[in-house]
Amino acid sequence: xxxxxxxxxxxxxxxxxxxxxxxxxxxxxxxxxxxxxxxxxxxxxxxxxxxxxxxxxxxxxxxxxxxxxxxxxxxxxxxxxxxxxxx
Numbered sequence: 001x002x003x004x005x006x007x008x009x010x011x012x013x014x015x016x017x018x019x020x021x022x023x024x025x026x027x028x029x030x031x032x033x034x035x036x037x038x039x040x041x042x043x044x045x046x047x048x049x050x051x052x053x054x055x056x057x058x059x060x061x062x063x064x065x066x067x068x069x070x071x072x073x074x075x076x077x078x079x080x081x082x083x084x085x086x087x
Contacts, residue, residue: 001028001044013037014048032056 002025011030012018019034028041030048037056040047 003041003044003046007046011046011048014050 003023008021008023011021013021013032013035015032015035015037017034019032021030021032021039023030030039030041030046031037032039035056037050037053039049039053
């Protein structure tokens with residue numbers, strides 16, 4: 001099932017960069033032109049959820065690691081304050 005060309009014109013990656021997506025009709029996927037995340041199309045509906053994407057900046061897992069979280073470094077200072085130990 002092909003996606004409507006007008007829909008493809010307005011769809012964008014849900015990450016903060018909102019880059020355009022490339023449509024692969026045979027694979028039924030949308031690929032971000034900036035971060036390379038691959039979003040599935042299920043029953044003709046694009047699933048633009050970062051947790052459902054594959055590939056991307058984390059090298060195979062769009063969630064950013066084993067626990068599904070990316071470290072921003074902000075929690076390191078909080079842990080130091082609470083425990084009193086240095087990281």
